[in-house]
Amino acid sequence: MHWHLRTGLRKADSVLQSTHIPVTARPKAIANWLFFVAALIVAMVVVGGVTRLTESGLSITQWDPISGIIPPLSHAQWQAEFAHYREIDQYAAIHAGMTLTQFKGIFFWEYSHRLLGRFIGMAFFIPLVWFAIRRQIPRGYGWRLVALLALGGLQGAFGWLMVRSGLQPGMIEVSHYWLAIHLITALFTMAGILWTAFDLRQLSTNPLARPAVLRPVAITVGLILLIQLIYGAFMAGLRAGLVTDQWPLMNGHFFPYAEFSSHPLADALFNDPYTVHFIHRWWAWVTLGALVVLARKVRGIRRSASVAVHSLIGIQILLGIAVVMAGVPIWLAASHQLVGALLVVATTWCAHLLGERGRRTV
Structure with a gap:
């Protein structure tokens, strides 16, 4: 009886070692986190669409990934932002004569779009570091998660290149090519996140499952x-x-x-x-x-x-x-x-x- 028990334990240990799930791994928790990030990207796509529809995308003419988190807080700061916007060609062509209050309306959508992008970045980066430190990422998935993080960073860079295309002399809107690149990269990133989440969810229910x-x-x-x-x-x-x-x-x-x-x-x-x-x-x-x-x-x-x-x-x-x-x-x-x-x-x-x-x- 003891011999059969020892044999069974050795077989179980062999099966566990052959899977992608170390004892510390938490594939279900990571999958749930990734589903949350994907939901944030869906929201990001919608906010980006409204930003485009309201002609708000060029209201912020600078890219400040860190300091840009804080919006204008004083009347003087709002006037300075408004002055920057009045320097570009879109203002004269589309929004000539707009008031500061109206400018705050289009600023709101672009600021919300950028702020949500930063939040998504942190919502991905911080838990990724946490799971990595606690060695909870199943084998073979660490590189994929890092690649998705890098793709998200590239998405942010594409967003700025899109905005910059509309700030060039003679331009009153962003390039539709850069807009397409920006949108498709977001959706591709979301699809990659979902695919990884589905893999991990299957792994959480079946240790022998492969990607x-x-x-x-x-x-x-x-x-x-x-x-x-x-x-x-x-x-x-x-x-x-x-x-x-x-x-x-x-x-x-x-x-x-x-x-x-x-x-x-x-x-x-x-x-x-x-x-x-x-x-x-x-x-x-x-x-x-x-x-x-x-x-x-x-x-x-x-x-x-x-x-x-x-x-x-x-x-x-x-x-x-x-x-x-x-x-x-x-x-x-x-x-x-x-x-x-x-x-x-x-x-x-x-x-x-x-x-x-x-x-x-x-």
Whole structure:
């Protein structure tokens, strides 16, 4: 009997040593922390969208990662910030004659966007250090968490490069290319955080589970969704949602031939608001088809994930149509951006379910 007990203990110890879970590791706690950070990024995307819609992004003309945490506190400090803004071309072109009170309104959104970005950075960095010191990170995940932290820092740098593009002489808005880079990097970071959280959550319930892998179908769907997201960013950067208030036609035509023919092909595809709008509104249906395929593949694995993708893509298309026909009201456009971020969350969830290895069958 004692021999069998000793043998069983040795086998159990061998199994534990072969997994990614040291005795001090806390994969479930780390997963919950990462889900919280991902939720913060969703909020960040929405605040960033409102910042863009209210023409607030250039209201702070300097990048002070440390001192910029403190907003203007005195009337003199507010006047100094307002004076900096009046020096750039956007003020004369869009906000000429605005009062200090009005300036405080657009300052609020840009300041909130930057402050939330700093908070997300601290919400990631401080717990990461804590988990590392206490040796609670499962083997093989430390490098991934550090890479995600670095990606978040890069996202902040891209944000400043985006703002700086709008501060150049002759510019009254930020570059839509930098806007796309800024948004896509945020969503990619969020997807990476979620993927890691899903891996860790599975590891917490099954010590033998291995990290999920990207299946070909998930890669294909992800690329199709990526194109739609990039053109969504172009829509915001070029104010392309305002070129028409009609659907399915655009100012009485299915395709904007006149505007398209006035540009070289490459320029029209990436810089003409009418062409960008046309691509975004109809590529949405390609994206719908791809996401339906992905959702159907995971229906037998996790029905709730399949329902989430089906529901969100339907809502997103309806919101997109409503935004255009209503003339791009801020609340509706912000809702469109929120659902877009949630759609990335649901897509990541489905892709991970397809790629899970070592899933328990009991």
